[in-house]
Amino acid sequence: MLEKMAHKIDNQTEEEKREILRRYRHLLKTASPFLKDGDAKLIKKAFKTAADGHIEMRRKTGEPYIYHPIAVAQIVVGEINLGPTAIAAALLHDVVEDTEVTIEEIEREFGDKIAKIVDGVTKISSTDVNDFEFDRNISQQAENFRKMLLTLSDDVRVIMVKIADRLHNMRTLDSMARHKQLKIASETIYIYAPLAHRLGLYKIKSELEDLYLKYTHQEAYRDIAQKLNETKVKRDAFIEDFIAPLRTSITNAGFKARILGRPKSIYSIWSKMKVQNIPFEKVYDLFAIRIIIDVDYENEKPDCWRVYSLVTDSYNPNPDRLRDWISTPRANGYESLHTTVMGPDGKWVEVQIRTERMDEIAEKGFAAHWKYKEQGKNGKKSSKKNGKRSDNSGLDAWLSLIRDLREKSQNGELTATEFINDFRQNFFEKEVFVFIPKGELLTLANGATALDFAFHVHTEIGYRCLGAKVNQKLVPLNYQLKNGDQVEIITSKKQKPSADWLRFVQTSKAKAGIKDYLKGQKEITVNKGLNILKKKLADLGLTYNETLLDQIKIFLELKKSYDLLHAIGKGYITPQHINKFKGWKKKRDEEQKRLAEAPQKEVVGKKKSKIETLFIGGESQIEYTLAKCCNPLPGDDVFGFITIHDGIKIHRTDCPQMVKAMAQHGDRIIRAQWKSQRESAFLAILKVKGTDRIGLVKDVTQVISGDLQVNIKSLNIGLTDEGIFEGTIKVFVYDTQHLEMLKEELMQVEGIVGTKRCDTDE
Numbered sequence: 001m002l003e004k005m006a007h008k009i010d011n012q013t014e015e016e017k018r019e020i021l022r023r024y025r026h027l028l029k030t031a032s033p034f035l036k037d038g039d040a041k042l043i044k045k046a047f048k049t050a051a052d053g054h055i056e057m058r059r060k061t062g063e064p065y066i067y068h069p070i071a072v073a074q075i076v077v078g079e080i081n082l083g084p085t086a087i088a089a090a091l092l093h094d095v096v097e098d099t100e101v102t103i104e105e106i107e108r109e110f111g112d113k114i115a116k117i118v119d120g121v122t123k124i125s126s127t128d129v130n131d132f133e134f135d136r137n138i139s140q141q142a143e144n145f146r147k148m149l150l151t152l153s154d155d156v157r158v159i160m161v162k163i164a165d166r167l168h169n170m171r172t173l174d175s176m177a178r179h180k181q182l183k184i185a186s187e188t189i190y191i192y193a194p195l196a197h198r199l200g201l202y203k204i205k206s207e208l209e210d211l212y213l214k215y216t217h218q219e220a221y222r223d224i225a226q227k228l229n230e231t232k233v234k235r236d237a238f239i240e241d242f243i244a245p246l247r248t249s250i251t252n253a254g255f256k257a258r259i260l261g262r263p264k265s266i267y268s269i270w271s272k273m274k275v276q277n278i279p280f281e282k283v284y285d286l287f288a289i290r291i292i293i294d295v296d297y298e299n300e301k302p303d304c305w306r307v308y309s310l311v312t313d314s315y316n317p318n319p320d321r322l323r324d325w326i327s328t329p330r331a332n333g334y335e336s337l338h339t340t341v342m343g344p345d346g347k348w349v350e351v352q353i354r355t356e357r358m359d360e361i362a363e364k365g366f367a368a369h370w371k372y373k374e375q376g377k378n379g380k381k382s383s384k385k386n387g388k389r390s391d392n393s394g395l396d397a398w399l400s401l402i403r404d405l406r407e408k409s410q411n412g413e414l415t416a417t418e419f420i421n422d423f424r425q426n427f428f429e430k431e432v433f434v435f436i437p438k439g440e441l442l443t444l445a446n447g448a449t450a451l452d453f454a455f456h457v458h459t460e461i462g463y464r465c466l467g468a469k470v471n472q473k474l475v476p477l478n479y480q481l482k483n484g485d486q487v488e489i490i491t492s493k494k495q496k497p498s499a500d501w502l503r504f505v506q507t508s509k510a511k512a513g514i515k516d517y518l519k520g521q522k523e524i525t526v527n528k529g530l531n532i533l534k535k536k537l538a539d540l541g542l543t544y545n546e547t548l549l550d551q552i553k554i555f556l557e558l559k560k561s562y563d564l565l566h567a568i569g570k571g572y573i574t575p576q577h578i579n580k581f582k583g584w585k586k587k588r589d590e591e592q593k594r595l596a597e598a599p600q601k602e603v604v605g606k607k608k609s610k611i612e613t614l615f616i617g618g619e620s621q622i623e624y625t626l627a628k629c630c631n632p633l634p635g636d637d638v639f640g641f642i643t644i645h646d647g648i649k650i651h652r653t654d655c656p657q658m659v660k661a662m663a664q665h666g667d668r669i670i671r672a673q674w675k676s677q678r679e680s681a682f683l684a685i686l687k688v689k690g691t692d693r694i695g696l697v698k699d700v701t702q703v704i705s706g707d708l709q710v711n712i713k714s715l716n717i718g719l720t721d722e723g724i725f726e727g728t729i730k731v732f733v734y735d736t737q738h739l740e741m742l743k744e745e746l747m748q749v750e751g752i753v754g755t756k757r758c759d760t761d762e
Contacts, residue, residue, distance in 0.1 A: 012055065016064050020051065023070045031077045031087055039084035046088035046110065053099040060175035068168060069094060075164035079204065081364040086157045089117035093161055097122045113155070120158035121165065159195060166192045167204055170211040182639055182653055183666030185215045190663035200333055203363055209267035217270070217654045218637065224266045227280050235263070235287060242289065242343050249310045255303070256294040263287045277756070285340075288350040292359045300355045301326055304337050307353050315341035318348065326358075328433050328441065333361055435486040444481065447506045451477040454489045455510035462513050464491040478504040522566055529569030536578045551588075555581050615673045616640050616648060624648040624672075626682070630655035630759045633682050634674040635736030642668040655759070674735070681732035683713065684739050685760065690752040692725045700752075703745045704731060710742060728758075 012020070024047055028040065035043075050069045057065035073090035076082045088110060095101045096118055103122070107115035170188055173181050189212040196205035214221045239261030250257050264286055272283055291311070295303045304326055311317075321340035329335045336354040343349040354362065432446050434453065444456055450470065455462030468475050469488040481487065497517045505511055533552075534544045542548060549561050556573065558564050567573045616622040624640060630652040632638050637653040641661065650672055651658050662669060690696070697717060704710050710731050717727035733739045743755045 012064055020064060020066055020070070023067065023074075027070055027074050027077070027087070030074060031084065034077065034081075034083045036084075042084055042088050042110070043091070046091040046114075049101070049109070050091045050095055053095045053101055057098065059172070061172065065094075065098075068172075071168045072161070072164045075167055076161060079167075079364075080160055080164060080201065082157060082160055085113055086117065086161055089114045089121075089157065090161050090164060092118050093121050093165060116155060117158050117161055120155070121162045156199070159199070163192055163196055163199075163201065163204060167208060170208060173211070173215055177671065179639055179669045179671045181215045183662055183669050185212045186659050186662035187666065188212050189216075190659055200361060201364070202334075206265040206267065210265050213267045213270055220270055220654075221266060224269055224280060228263060228266070228269075228286070231286075236261070238344065238347075239287065239289070242349060245314045246289075246291070246311060249314060250291070250293075250307060253306065253310060255307065257307070258290075258292045260290045260292070261287055262290055284347050285350055288352055290352045290354070290359075292354055292356055294356050297357065300357070304353050304355065308337055308339060311339065311341060311351055311353070315343055315349070317341045321350075326354075330431060336362065432481050432485075433483050434481050435484070437486065437488050445507055448481050449477065449504055449506060450475055450479045450481065450487060450489070451501060452505050452507045452510045453481060453487050454491075455505070455513050456507065457489065459509075459513045461489055461491060462510060463497055463517060464493060464495045466490045466492040466495045477501070525569035526562060526565045527569070529565035529567070532568050532575075533565065533578070536575050540578070540582050542582070551585060552578070552581055555584050614638075614650065615675065616670060622648065624650050627651045627655065627657075628760065629657040631683065631685060633684055633736050633739060634734065636674075638672045638674070640670040640672040641665075642670065681711065681734060684731055684733050685758045686729045686731065686739075686743065686746075687756045687758050688727045688729060688746060688752060689754040690725060690749075692723050693751050696725075696749070696751050699749050700729075700746065703749060704729070704742065708742055708745060710738075 028043065031039075031043065047070075051066050054065040054069070059065055059068060069091045072093060073087045076086050076090045080086075092106060092110070092114065096103050096106060103115055103119050106118050166188060169184060173184060176184065188208050193205050193208040193212065196202075196208060210221075243259050243261065247259055250259070269280070269283055269286065272278075273280060276282075291307055293303060293307060318340045321338075323336075323338035325334055325336050325338070335358040336352050338350060338352050340348050340350050431443050432448055434442055434444065436442065436457070442453070442456065444452060448456075450468035451462065451465055453468070454465040465477060467477060467490045468479065469490065470479060470481070470485050472486075497514045499514075499518055501514050502511060505514065533549075537544050537548070549564070553559070553561060553564055556564065556577065558567070564573070614624060616624055624647065626632055627641075627649045632650055632652045638650050639653055640648045640650055641658065643649055648670070688700070697715070701712065701715065704712055710733060713730035713732065715727065715729050717725050731742065733742065739757065743757070746752050746755050
């Protein structure tokens with residue numbers, strides 16, 4: 001097939017050809033520091049194969065498709081720091097999926113490593129999997145994620161290339177249809193941004209989060225971006241004033257350093273506003289100061305602490321906000337010293353102190369980590385001694401967990417969606433550091449319990465775990481570990497795992513271990529139940545078969561044969577129940593025979609009414625229901641989601657409950673758009689807060705029912721001892737504009753200090 005490509009029709013203009021060549025040369029220039037003998041020839045061959053393969057293809061923007069593979073390769077080398085193998089794979093990453101070239105041809109022409117990376121990022125064809133659209137347990141997106149992630153533990157470059165691919169797709173998402181934007185953005189925040197974080201690609205992770213916000217919470221994104229721009233001059237002046245004394249003292253101390261003031265990402269600002277329920281103006285730490293010193297590896301730790309001392313000589317630190325990730329690096333290799341100090345005008349400022357090596361690892365992540373490891377600059381060994389973590393121990397442990405998941409997935413123990421959910425639990429975005437009695441430091445996911453710790457040490461220890469000693473004190477199995485805890489596990493040969501353990505363990509290793517044990521015990525019980533059932537049926541003169549088993553399920557109102565046999569094995573269903581089944585079966589057989597012989601009557605079902613306020617996929621006569629989780633109103637940005645049993649549900653695009661569903665079942669998303677007329681009223685929920693006074697409720701109801709003539713469904717006001725009230729008001733409005741008008745009028749009522757729209761009244 002590669003030989004035939006040269007004969008394809010060339011529909012590219014001369015200007016486009018020159019632009020393709022310019023972008024390719026820029027790629028080679030960026031890659032030149034990484035190239036050795038023969039590498040440029042390999043990249044050229046990959047480029048030519050991709051250019052020939054995609055020669056007739058164009059992106060949604062109308063540009064030649066080859067722009068995309070070149071851009072992905074540029075990100076791989078320029079922003080992630082990977083070498084020629086990954087560059088060639090990035091250029092070829094869509095060839096197998098979008099052209100007639102096979103993975104076997106890629107392997108023959110480019111070798112096994114490049115072929116495996118290309119195969120890892122190649123999507124499964126929709127014809128390779130059965131009905132993804134309406135199977136609740138199967139998702140083509142989840143299958144594609146699993147296929148890609150199963151190769152992660154063999155070659156992490158697979159995921160690096162895929163992250164680069166996703167980053168460029170997000171940067172060029174404007175040209176996609178709205179429902180496609182929602183699907184791709186949801187996948188990004190659910191899988192790719194946490195993956196980038198876990199691999200230490202903080203800059204890429206922040207950009208992916210910002211782009212997610214840009215396409216799912218468009219108004220919030222624009223508002224924060226505009227306010228950041230409006231306050232830039234004032235913010236820059238503050239940063240310069242803050243840095244000036246630090247620059248002087250650090251230089252006088254003999255350090256060669258770079259001091260930067262970096263604004264926080266739009267997504268992180270939005271998250272803080274949402275979590276703390278505060279406006280933009282109340283977010284004080286809009287930026288962080290980063291001090292990067294150029295020192296030898298041997299002096300990194302003491303010199304960072306010396307710089308910390310210089311910072312605290314100039315500004316008072318907050319003792320509760322010191323984070324030492326130099327002594328105990330994060331699981332993804334991130335090292336830095338963070339403190340928060342009181343700056344000018346009474347503003348808290350976060351200061352990050354790190355070395356040039358630490359900064360490159362923080363920016364470039366896994367790839368930079370291995371570059372330093374191979375160059376021998378870090379001087380650390382892979383083993384753990386004297387309680388110190390090695391640079392790569394966290395990454396190695398994480399990859400080991402992925403290998404365990406891969407084995408279970410390949411054995412059919414996990415569906416694709418279960419695999420993805422378990423995988424996400426191991427991202428370790430937040431960590432807890434604990435010690436074993438000998439002083440060795442271990443890293444677990446934040447929220448891990450003593451029982452999680454036992455399974456982390458060894459599955460058999462988890463099975464026999466009776467309790468634990470934390471800091472020499474006895475604690476229960478569900479005790480949540482804290483940083484610095486010293487943990488000793490107490491075991492007993494008589495102890496056995498319980499299904500109750502699944503309620504509080506946090507890590508996938510613990511959950512998988514408990515499920516494996518319970519499954520083994522259940523199999524024994526099921527086999528016992530099968531033998532009991534066969535014997536009892538024989539006593540009744542009935543022969544065991546699958547049809548008879550289905551009838552017994554119906555009689556006992558059970559859904560699965562497995563549950564039936566397990567209940568018999570446990571003794572929950574006794575031989576007396578089977579005795580009654582024989583009489584029920586006889587009556588049922590007689591009734592079915594009578595119905596079969598009776599004349600058939602046509603049954604006419606009731607026609608369901610259709611709501612006429614939305615266009616669904618461009619049509620106006622399609623049934624739908626409004627989702628209760630986000631309570632959409634006309635004027636909200638919405639989409640339709642095809643459910644298994646409840647038809648089309650309409651959600652707001654910022655519905656937090658739907659991120660996971662859209663990431664795993666994006667093929668069920670359909671376009672939805674409100675009609676312009678105000679024919680129906682919709683339920684909206686408002687939370688109000690203020691200071692209590694006589695006549696307040698009367699004034700509130702007058703504004704709602706009297707002035708605006710809005711129907712109230714319910715009004716619930718609660719008063720605290722301090723004279724502060726919080727209330728929930730349910731009203732019927734026409735659209736978001738109507739609701740905003742109501743909120744503005746309520747804010748004019750004396751005593752009301754805040755109004756907020758809520759998804760639900762919980």
